[in-house]
Amino acid sequence: MAHKSKSPYLKYPEKEPFPILNKHSHYDHLFEEMYELEEKGEILVFRITEEYRPKYVYTRTGRIKVIPTNKLWHHKSCGQCGNIPGYPASIFWFMNKFGLDYLNEPHQTSCTAWNYHGSGTSNPVALAAVWLRNMHQAWKTGYYPLIHCGTSFGSYKETREQLIFNKELREAVKPILKKLGRLTEDGRIVIPQEIVHYSEWVHAMRDEIAELYEKEGKAKGIDVSNVRVAIHNACHTWKMIADDYPYDPEVYNGQRPAASTAVIKKLGAQVVDYSTWYDCCGFGFRHILTEREFTRSFAIQRKLKVIAEEIKADVIITHDTGCTTTFEKNQWIGKAHGMYYPIAVMSDVMFSALACGAHPFKVVQLYWNCSNYEPLLEKMGITNWRELRKEWEDTVKYIAELEKQGKYDELMEFFKEYDLYEPYSKTSDGFKYRKSATSDLPLFKS
Amino acid sequence: MAEQTQVRKYGYNIPISEKTLQVPWEEKVRVIEEVKSDFRFKEYLFGCLNCGVCTASCPSNRFFDYSPREIVQRFLENDIDVLYDMMHEYIWACSQCFTCWIRCPFVNNPGGLVIIMREVAVRNAFEATKDLLKPYGRVLLKVMTTGNQLSADMLQPDFFPDWGPKMLDNMENLRAKRMAIPFDVGKSVKTAWEVSLQTAIEMYQIWRETGIFEMLERLDPNLYNVIMDIVEENEERWEELMEEMEEAEA
Ligand code: SF4
Ligand code: SF4
Numbered sequence: 031m032a033h034k035s036k037s038p039y040l041k042y043p044e045k046e047p048f049p050i051l052n053k054h055s056h057y058d059h060l061f062e063e064m065y066e067l068e069e070k071g072e073i074l075v076f077r078i079t080e081e082y083r084p085k086y087v088y089t090r091t092g093r094i095k096v097i098p099t100n101k102l103w104h105h106k107s108c109g110q111c112g113n114i115p116g117y118p119a120s121i122f123w124f125m126n127k128f129g130l131d132y133l134n135e136p137h138q139t140s141c142t143a144w145n146y147h148g149s150g151t152s153n154p155v156a157l158a159a160v161w162l163r164n165m166h167q168a169w170k171t172g173y174y175p176l177i178h179c180g181t182s183f184g185s186y187k188e189t190r191e192q193l194i195f196n197k198e199l200r201e202a203v204k205p206i207l208k209k210l211g212r213l214t215e216d217g218r219i220v221i222p223q224e225i226v227h228y229s230e231w232v233h234a235m236r237d238e239i240a241e242l243y244e245k246e247g248k249a250k251g252i253d254v255s256n257v258r259v260a261i262h263n264a265c266h267t268w269k270m271i272a273d274d275y276p277y278d279p280e281v282y283n284g285q286r287p288a289a290s291t292a293v294i295k296k297l298g299a300q301v302v303d304y305s306t307w308y309d310c311c312g313f314g315f316r317h318i319l320t321e322r323e324f325t326r327s328f329a330i331q332r333k334l335k336v337i338a339e340e341i342k343a344d345v346i347i348t349h350d351t352g353c354t355t356t357f358e359k360n361q362w363i364g365k366a367h368g369m370y371y372p373i374a375v376m377s378d379v380m381f382s383a384l385a386c387g388a389h390p391f392k393v394v395q396l397y398w399n400c401s402n403y404e405p406l407l408e409k410m411g412i413t414n415w416r417e418l419r420k421e422w423e424d425t426v427k428y429i430a431e432l433e434k435q436g437k438y439d440e441l442m443e444f445f446k447e448y449d450l451y452e453p454y455s456k457t458s459d460g461f462k463y464r465k466s467a468t469s470d471l472p473l474f475k476s
Numbered sequence: 477m478a479e480q481t482q483v484r485k486y487g488y489n490i491p492i493s494e495k496t497l498q499v500p501w502e503e504k505v506r507v508i509e510e511v512k513s514d515f516r517f518k519e520y521l522f523g524c525l526n527c528g529v530c531t532a533s534c535p536s537n538r539f540f541d542y543s544p545r546e547i548v549q550r551f552l553e554n555d556i557d558v559l560y561d562m563m564h565e566y567i568w569a570c571s572q573c574f575t576c577w578i579r580c581p582f583v584n585n586p587g588g589l590v591i592i593m594r595e596v597a598v599r600n601a602f603e604a605t606k607d608l609l610k611p612y613g614r615v616l617l618k619v620m621t622t623g624n625q626l627s628a629d630m631l632q633p634d635f636f637p638d639w640g641p642k643m644l645d646n647m648e649n650l651r652a653k654r655m656a657i658p659f660d661v662g663k664s665v666k667t668a669w670e671v672s673l674q675t676a677i678e679m680y681q682i683w684r685e686t687g688i689f690e691m692l693e694r695l696d697p698n699l700y701n702v703i704m705d706i707v708e709e710n711e712e713r714w715e716e717l718m719e720e721m722e723e724a725e726a
């Protein structure tokens with residue numbers, strides 16, 4: 031492609047990788063503006079240097095997007111951690127498997143954008159302050175932020191665009207960051223070179239994931255080649271700031287978002303197309319809680335029914351919090367109207383972890399999943415899932431018993447063995463103050 | 477001859493409410509100007525072909541009398557009465573999926589217009605908005621006091637009977653089950669992960685500086701009081717901790 035930029039943050043390949051959907055991206059211009067603001071000393075760009083082991087993907091404009099794969103600061107999702115704990119657990123499990131360096135800190139707040147989209151009770155200055163506060167914390171630790179939630183990702187992409195193109199917003203947010211001690215020593219705002227969603231990391235790591243499946247998953251008798259997969263792309267990842275999400279010639283010749291589809295194909299499962307692939311799930315932010323008739327009607331009629339009738343898929347693969355919840359929680363109720371279309375639902379990283387041999391309950395935490403996932407496990411060759419479930423339930427009983435007896439030291443000892451990431455031992459400050467916003471568990475009470 | 481009053485309608489069949497008609501014209505203009513003066517407005521609204529692509533792909537349009545095309549058109553017509561009326565209930569049907577944004581040939585962002593309208597509705601504490609957001613209070617309490625929007629203890633099966641039998645036993649032994657998640661993402665019950673007090677304190681400062689607490693006070697004074705009790709308690713805990721740290725260092 032002809033476009034040449036003096037900004038080190040804006041690069042295109044020599045040749046178009048696929049027919050480009052959007053050749054006149056206003057968004058891509060942001061990477062030039064960002065460089066200019068950096069040159070003027072207004073911002074500091076948190077660069078993706080070699081230590082983050084960058085990989086490269088294309089966006090739908092053909093831009094080369096840089097994806098850091100190592101030394102990551104995990105920007106967790108409250109919906110995932112609170113409701114789908116196997117989601118982040120599967121991400122961390124892969125990090126461990128690949129021997130990657132990362133930080134999982136209590137010094138992170140949610141983006142608060144779910145609340146904003148649901149209730150309108152925030153504003154762009156507050157959203158920008160929250161985002162930049164988290165980015166500054168990551169920068170301070172030297173670990174690059176990896177955003178787990180699709181809504182955080184979408185909101186951060188949009189907030190960055192607003193911030194780069196609007197001086198007023200920068201001027202409004204700067205004094206707040208100053209009060210919080212969240213500017214650089216010379217008074218600059220820290221802005222990441224790329225805003226990176228975990229699904230982009232999975233996409234960039236798909237070869238390594240497929241290798242692990244070949245080596246460890248198959249050794250356990252797991253085989254996904256007969257699994258029929260319906261892909262659901264999350265609105266806030268690819269429709270919000272649409273010019274900043276991966277596309278790839280291997281996935282519908284670059285005409286549809288590539289993340290999730292590409293990794294599932296790499297694993298050798300059958301990705302099957304269906305007519306409402308572009309539709310939203312019906313989550314609606316406020317709707318899933320307070321307009322539930324809408325959410326379930328939409329989820330069942332526009333997605334679950336269509337997927338069941340058109341393609342008889344075994345699993346819906348998602349890459350965001352709200353869609354996963356919407357699809358797995360809104361199946362059973364369909365029985366009331368003779369519209370029950372049972373199907374397993376999980377994210378790309380959870381499915382990949384299962385394929386690579388992760389424990390379905392200890393790691394992928396399917397216990398919390400309301401969908402009909404058992405037939406999928408059988409089909410994948412995880413036929414001992416009943417024993418594995420019992421194993422996890424016994425662990426829960428053991429923990430409950432120790433807690434009841436007040437044996438906290440023993441519990442801590444147990445977790446040292448059991449946990450895949452030891453709390454507090456590896457945070458940027460060793461969690462010096464050891465106080466949480468709620469202190470709800472005596473175990474971690476200071 | 478009896479006087480014929482013709483009620484203006486929008487959508488498929490939504491009459492402009494009596495309440496809206498009684499609000500002084502200047503007040504309605506002020507509210508709509510508040511929406512239009514938002515710095516995002518000019519980024520979200522360009523021309524409109526009236527093609528209906530946005531509405532055809534809008535999930536909310538399938539189940540509500542709601543159309544993004546109509547919002548865009550009414551702004552272009554500067555139809556003050558309809559826009560003002562829409563800000564009370566109509567706009568809350570939007571799912572914020574932004575399918576309209578990616579599909580519009582003019583790159584309009586009707587979902588974005590809706591979010592500005594919602595924000596202005598909340599800031600002006602419209603009665604309809606207050607009622608509409610009442611059931612949402614639990615999320616507001618959580619997000620304002622901890623920064624997290626969701627936690628395990630919010631998913632009580634009583635609230636979600638429609639989620640089926642698998643939800644039922646989730647709450648039993650919840651603490652132990654959360655502790656059996658092998659990462660520090662699930663050890664806590666009241667928050668999604670253990671949020672450090674320091675982080676929560678920074679959030680409170682952001683809410684203060686950006687007028688979010690004030691906005692809440694107007695929207696729901698009772699909820700605001702509950703939130704402020706927790707905020708103040710945490711701020712005291714933080715001050716004590718800082719003093720302890722200083723003493724320890726000295
Ligand atoms: S898609 Fe765009 S141009 Fe067409 S009606 Fe909607 S806003 Fe107007
Ligand atoms: S963002 Fe709102 S208006 Fe736009 S398509 Fe989605 S639900 Fe419809």
